[in-house]
Amino acid sequence: MNQQDLAIQARGLSKKFRVGVRLKVSEALMGLDLDVPRGEVFGFLGPNGAGKTTTIKILVGLLKPDSGHAKIFGQTLPHVHIRKKIAYLPELPDFYDYLRPSEFLFHCGRLFGMDTPTLKRRVPELLERVGLDPSEKRPMRKFSKGMLQRCGIAQAMLPDPDLYILDEPMGGLDPLGRRWVKDLIGELSEAGKTVFFSSHVLAEAQAVCHRVAFLNKGKLIAQGTTREFLAADAGTWEILVLGDEALKDKEIKAAVSSTRPAGPDSLLALAHDQAPEQVLPLLAQKGYKLMGVERRHASLEDVFIRLIKNDTAQNHTGQGEEKKSQEP
């Protein structure tokens, strides 16, 4: 891809932390490469402790990588002037104790270099847009997590930047709030902005991302378009059986990938490469009553769980061959 078309380009980012009195080294990132095209919504996914926040902090210039480099809009970090074009939201933000949200936004706006007339117009407008009362008089220490998250999003949007780097924008939000963030990301994308965000809410990520990357233990395990990932994953079959006896049946447990209760009944999930015909005779023979056989479409969540499990297993048995960013 042409350099000009990339909003973020990272090459070989590595970061170690020294922890504890004995300064034990923990490798948070190991040679991470990332390409985020301009104008796309990019989901940065991975389990807890994978290194997402560390990557984002390097991208916005809070941390210096031990090796490797990152470029934003073709410029090397940390470049103060490029920061006007970046909106950044930290994970689980918590701001001043005694400031009102409007005062906080004015402060952020001034740091962005915006003038007072613009801010007088923009601040109430944005507070309204993120669902806060522009005349809110309470100090921010009395705010709930979700309200702080909204303040954080509002400050990021102040100068209407081209690139949004959001660390878990849906963290701390209720289902309505998550839906709202998803819609907001959609709107930003429509307006031609680049959005790079980390998330654990995969259903929402699947709905808005053009492209995703999966990170595990400081390494990128896969990167590609959402469509490719979903197409490569054909989905799995699920069989619903009356009653909960099937859950305790050892023979059935061995025959399927997993079982779980579904209300008073049992749900049998088949493995990736399993067809229902392989299991149905056994069920019939043992006299179980079928309630339904359904094909579950692939979701990013399935892809995520499969990728992370495989990666962890490979690492565990020491068979981990050269793991580059494999395209699906």
Next chain:
Amino acid sequence: MRAILSVAATAFRESIRNKTMLAIVLLAVGFIISALLLAELALDQRTRVILDWGLFCVSAFGVLLSILIGVSQVQKELRRKNLYVILTKPIYRWQYIFGKYLGLGATLLVELGVLSAALIALLAFEGIAPSQLLFQSLVLALLEILLVAAMAVFFSSFSSPYLSGVFTFSIFVVGRSLPVLEKLMDKTQNAAAYALLKVLVWGLPDLSEFNKATRVVHKLPIGWDHVGISAAYAFGYSAVLLLLSALIFSRRDIT
């Protein structure tokens, strides 16, 4: 410049509205007023006791506030990721440090103003007019407090709030008794001890010159030249500390 001022204004708002600091200021005013009680005990030396105790309270609580607010300024923001948002704006980190210090200075100026007003009101109540001497010693107290605040900012640019507080307070205590160290240095026989004392005397701020309460009590004049030199010393020393803080802070990882 606008960035520095915005950081300063925000720091000022945040610390002047702080309830804990307000409580400490009120407590300090209470302590100053308690001079009346002490004065009752010292029948013949009423004025002396009120002045002595009053100036001591202004200076002691001023230093306490300066250390408390100074060490919590940067660290509080860091802990709650506020700093992440601020430092990723198009500003340099040295602007942040200088803005913080300005806001801190403004807060301390107001708080010291309140304490001084309480002392002057108390004196007026006793029928004592405020003298130039009193004013001069209050200015010296303010200068000392600003220097201590710069020290607090310096330490908190690289260590935890608790450690910063301990460091700043220790240096304050040693700085106040620097002349004692100098005398010790002249007496000592041990070469290593001599070298250590020499380094301390040379490197640490001499705070004894800022504390002129006894002169006020005994009505011995303080020259304006002394105030001027002390101001230059305090600002010079603070500037060096802030430059070092900015340098350290610009290089460190914000985690």
